[in-house]
Each structure stands twice: as structure tokens, then as C-alpha cells.
Amino acid sequence: MDNPAILRVENIVKNIGGHRILDDVSLAIDKGHLKVLIGPSGAGKSTLLSCINFLAPPDAGDIYLDGRKINGKSRKELLALRQHVGMIFQDFNLFDHLTAMENVRVALIKVKGLGKAAATKRAMEELDRVGLSDRATQYPAQLSGGQKQRVSVARALAMDPKVLLLDEPTSALDPELIGEVLAVIRDMADAGMTMLMATHQISFSASLADEFLFMEAGHIVERGSPAKLLARDSGSRTQAFCAKLSELSAAASCEVTS
């Protein structure tokens, strides 16, 4: 089968505590594309992202990376998958006992087996990429939320992931700190990083995304280009949801800004 998709998710089902959180969800992402998951809280966006790298193993369905089906029972395959699929969390999850540089470096040494000097060099390059090389020796508690999230991006990128999963990367940030993280995400998109991002930053992602996936109650109910789904007369669920969001926040705009 000729399928260029770098990541393919097929018929994922996930139950948590007797509730069906994901019900037969499928999607595929081509190399260099950015797909954006939107939808109300509890729709299953975070769970879907966690299923893709088996942090929350799916109950049914398959994950394909580079056309190869992942065997969720094999520890070795899971560890390899997670090396290739980076993840950015809503609340950063930096390792609190390590400096910014050590946060980026630790997996290079412990997972990729790089020597200390090589790992340090790579970590500093990645910090530099997100504009934080001057913060290398600071601990997470000494960084702002935006800086923490940028360190976590550097930490993920240092592993040379094929795909990056972003789980509401700006939701825990003060409004004035969102911009710096969005700028880093934009840089990654420009650099051709393949990404799947759950977010409520609709106007921002509309300018970058190749496709919007609107999730509700464990299903992807709509998918299409941002321009199509957000058009005022589209009558789409996406547009309605988006209108509600901007009602709540007068500052937000659902206009396609590109």
C-alpha cells in the first residue's frame, strides 16, 4: 500500500472507568503537516494524544508509524515509538530536580546513549533554538510558564522526533506568555515538523494548520481545512464552537488570520 502518512491512527477505542472516551477514531498525518484537534473539554483530545504514544494504551485499534504497525504488547517497540513521537504537555512536566539544560539532556544520555559532552552540546543547541540558552543553568521553579514550555519543546526536539504531539501547550499559561510559545510552535511548523496539536488557540492554529479535526464525545465529527470549517456560512459544528469561544473571550477572534 502506498501510504505516505508518517503517523496513522486506525479505529482507536479507549474506555476509562467504564466510559467510552474514544470511539473508533481514525486519522493520518503526512510528513510536515500540522493537524489541529479542537473541541470541547472532555471530547477525548488529550486521551487520543496519549493513546498514540501508548501512555494510555488503546483498548482497540492500531497505530502505524512510518507505515509500520506498533505492537503495543512489545516493551521494546513502545520505547522505540516514544523516542520517535515527542510529546508536549499542558502543564510542561519539566523534571523539577534538573536544570533547563539537564532537562533537555537527560533523555539524550539515558535513552539515546549519547556521551555527556555530545548530549550537552545538543541540549544547548536546542535551548538556543527556543531562545533560552541564557537560562540553561536555571531550575524549572526559576522559570516562567512560557519559558518552561519552551524548555519542554527543546526537550522533545532534542530526541529528533518524527511526530510531535502537543496537548494544549498554551492552556496553562498566563495570557501574556502565550505568544512566546506560539512563536516557537510557528517556527517548528515552518521548519517542517510534523505535528498533531490539541488547542483552543483557534485563530492562531487556523493560520498554520493543514486540517482541523473537530472532536466531540469521543468522535471526530468534522474535519477539513480551517478556512472551510470556519467560514461564517459553513454551518459547521466547528464554527459554532468557535463562535462560543469568542463570545466567552471578547479578545479572541475566529477569523482566519492568514
Place this chain on the structure above:
Amino acid sequence: MRTSWEALPYILGGLWWTAGLIICAMSIGLVLGVPMAVGQVYGGPIIRRLVAFYVWLFRGIPILVQLYLFYFGLLAYLSELPLLSFLPLSSAFLAAITVLGLTSAAYQSQIFRGAIQSLPPGQLKAAKALGMSDRTAVCSIILPQALRLSIPAWSNEYSILLKDSALAFTIGVLEIMSRTRAVASTTHQPLPLSLLAGAIFFFLTWAGIKGLKYLEAKVRIPGYAHQGTL
């Protein structure tokens, strides 16, 4: 020995034994307690139940009773087996550090378990998301943080175990308490001697806790203000 005063060097000589008891017992407790805690938090149902049983057992039996059972019971029995004659089974010191160490392991495992469980779950998630194996994640990410958090409770365990170590006199370890009693039985001055023993234990507690406070400050993660600034 006519007066208690002349016996002072002899009693202070017990410091080495007491220090030896406490250092060995705390170390045994640490070496056993950490894997027990990890097993209890991350292990399967069988491991979790085994650890819980161990903790239940050793927390439930008084140290004095354990010392008797172990030294006069089990070890006395084993030492009569010709096959084991090469082992120093009649050493009261070994018996005491074994009992104190195994008991401390039960308590320490719960200190570490609490510390591990108090870490945000995102720490482990992030480690796994980077491709770390469970073992690497626990050793490189979880334990360095959990052990830091454990130091205050650990210094509590130290001060309790230090005083429990005085019970080793019952099986004849020549630590401070047993020397004090030996001197008291010849000088008939139990009161000043008890005061002296109390003062020595008080000093050891103070010094140990001081040292652990220093350690706590030394390994504190910059930016985390734990010291009272209400």
C-alpha cells in the same frame, strides 16, 4: 570502678557501638526500603501484597520481642547446625543491626512511598514519553526527587531508631545503655548514670538531625522555597 566519673571513658566507648548500630541499621533500612517503596507504588499486585505484609509484620512486633525471638530463638537454633558453623551467628551486634535494620526498612519504605506518591504524575508521564524505560524513569527522575522529599521524615526515623537501638543492651551489645547499666550495678549510682546516658543520646539525636538538616539544605532544588515565609 569506684565512682561513676572514672567510668566515663568506658561509657563513652559505647558511642562507637551505638553509632555502628544506627549507621548499619539505617543503611539496611535504606537499601531495603527504597526498592520496597518502588515495588509498592509501581509493582504488580503480588509485589504490592508482599511489601504490605512485610510492613504489617515488622511494624506490628515490638523491637524487644523481635530481638529475643531472633537472637535467642532463630540464631540460637541456627548456630547449632554444623553446616552454618562458619557464620558469626552468636554475634549480638549482627543480630541487633538485623532486627533494627529490617524494622527500619518497614518504616522507611513508607516514608519513600509517601514521597513517591506526592510527586506530580506528570513527572513519570514525561519520562515515559521520552522513551525512558520504567527502570530509567524511576532511577533518574522519580527517586532523585522522592529521596529529597524524604529527608525530613527520614531524620525523624533516625531519631526514633537511635533510641530504639538502646534496646540492644538486652542481648548484650556493649552500647551506651548496657555500659551505663553495667557501671551502675557496681557504683550504685543509677541516677547520674541515667542522666549521662540520656545526655549522650540527646547529643547524638541533635547532631544527627543537624547533619540531616544540612543535607536537606544542600540538595534542595533551587527555586523551591520550603522554608517558612508566611
